[in-house]
Amino acid sequence: MNKKAFIFDLDGVIVDTAKFHFIAWQRLAASLDINFTEEENEQLKGVSRVNSLKKILQWGKKEISPEVFQSKMDQKNEEYLELIKTLDVKDILPGVHDFLLELKAKEQPIALGSASKNARPILEKLGIKDLFDVIVDGTNVTKAKPDPEVFLNACEQLGYDPQESVVFEDSVAGVQAANTAGMISIGLGDPSILNEADEVFAHFTDMPQDYINTLLSKNK
Ligand code: BG6
Ligand code: MG
Numbered sequence: 042m043n044k045k046a047f048i049f050d051l052d053g054v055i056v057d058t059a060k061f062h063f064i065a066w067q068r069l070a071a072s073l074d075i076n077f078t079e080e081e082n083e084q085l086k087g088v089s090r091v092n093s094l095k096k097i098l099q100w101g102k103k104e105i106s107p108e109v110f111q112s113k114m115d116q117k118n119e120e121y122l123e124l125i126k127t128l129d130v131k132d133i134l135p136g137v138h139d140f141l142l143e144l145k146a147k148e149q150p151i152a153l154g155s156a157s158k159n160a161r162p163i164l165e166k167l168g169i170k171d172l173f174d175v176i177v178d179g180t181n182v183t184k185a186k187p188d189p190e191v192f193l194n195a196c197e198q199l200g201y202d203p204q205e206s207v208v209f210e211d212s213v214a215g216v217q218a219a220n221t222a223g224m225i226s227i228g229l230g231d232p233s234i235l236n237e238a239d240e241v242f243a244h245f246t247d248m249p250q251d252y253i254n255t256l257l258s259k260n261k
Contacts, residue, residue, distance in 0.1 A: 043257040046201035047144055048192055048219075050087065051155035051178075053211030054229050056167060057132050058125060059086060065121040066093065069113060075101030083234060087212030089156050089185035090114055122159070128166050134229075136245030141172045143253055150174050152195035154208065156186055175199050186214040189222035196224070207256050210238070225261050 053059035063082045070077035081100055085093045094114055098105065105113065144151055152175040153160060160178035164170035175198040177191050184190040189203075196206045208219035211229045216238045219226035227242070228235030235241045239261070242248050249255070 044149060044201075044205075045257055046150050046152060046196045046199045046206040047256075048152045048154045048195045048206055048208045048224070049141075050208070050210045050212065050215050051153060051157055051160050051163065053086060053134075054209050055134060055137050055153075055169075056128070056163060057134055058128070058163065059211065061121055061124040062086075064124060065117050066097065068120055069094075069117045070097050070101065072116070073098075073101060073103055073105070073113070075103060077101075083213070087156055087186045087210065087214035087218075089179060090118065090158065092185050118159075125159075125163070125166075128163065130168055133167055133169070134244060136248070138169065140245045140248075140253075141169065145172060147253060149253070149257075150199045150201065152199055153177065154191045154195045155179065156182075156191065186212070187217035187221065189218040189224075192218055192222050192224060196222075204261060207259075210235075213237070223261055225256065225259060227256075 049055055052062060066085065067077050075097060077097060085096060091114065141151065151173050153173050155178045158179035161176060175195055177195045182191045182194060192208055193203060196203055203222045203224050206224040207227060208224045209227050209229060210216045210219060213234065216226045216228055216235055220237060226238045227240050228238030229242060232241040
């Protein structure tokens with residue numbers, strides 16, 4: 042059977058954690074007297090923890106010492122971990138679990154390509170870690186999205202060319218990373234925000250019947 046490497050972002054694609062990242066960043070920004078909006082947050086989706094804090098400081102025109110910078114990153118992560126403490130299978134976004142199981146049934150290779158350093162424990166909490174053949178997360182890469190390193194690393198480990206890979210992303214930075222790598226980019230979210238993606242759906246449940254087969258025969 043026809044095969045492709047199916048690479049999934051985590052936050053906002055598999056699980057509804059994007060809102061918790063937003064809340065944690067908003068509290069962090071407030072602690073620095075910086076006003077942080079939902080529009081700005083859109084630009085932080087898919088962006089690493091360190092680059093996110095740099096951007097918030099830039100927007101707020103604030104400078105802090107390296108020591109305070111580190112402690113603010115720790116503070117944000119503690120806040121975030123507190124918010125996701127009760128995360129479980131019910132937080133998996135609509136249709137994702139079935140989609141993953143369908144890929145498994147078709148013996149398609151599956152990878153995670155996430156910027157998050159919390160990706161592995163989150164997948165464990167959700168009980169779906171074993172569905173992934175390869176996991177590349179924020180602990181494995183040096184360059185953050187929109188650099189394609191995370192996705193290139195995933196498809197290389199699976200033994201596929203970028204042209205034979207499909208990426209599912211909810212962030213502008215992630216869609217750009219997939220496009221730069223020459224991979225098919227499927228956006229999950231608002232088409233006016235993810236307008237660079239090859240196709241956009243609000244949820245996996247909005248994909249047409251047999252969409253996996255459509256993707257298998259699709260070229261970039
Ligand atoms: C991405 C999120 O998946 O991971 C970002 O979209 C987040 O919002 C980034 O900042 C890094 O996550 P973490 O868990 O390592 O702070
Ligand atoms: Mg995301």
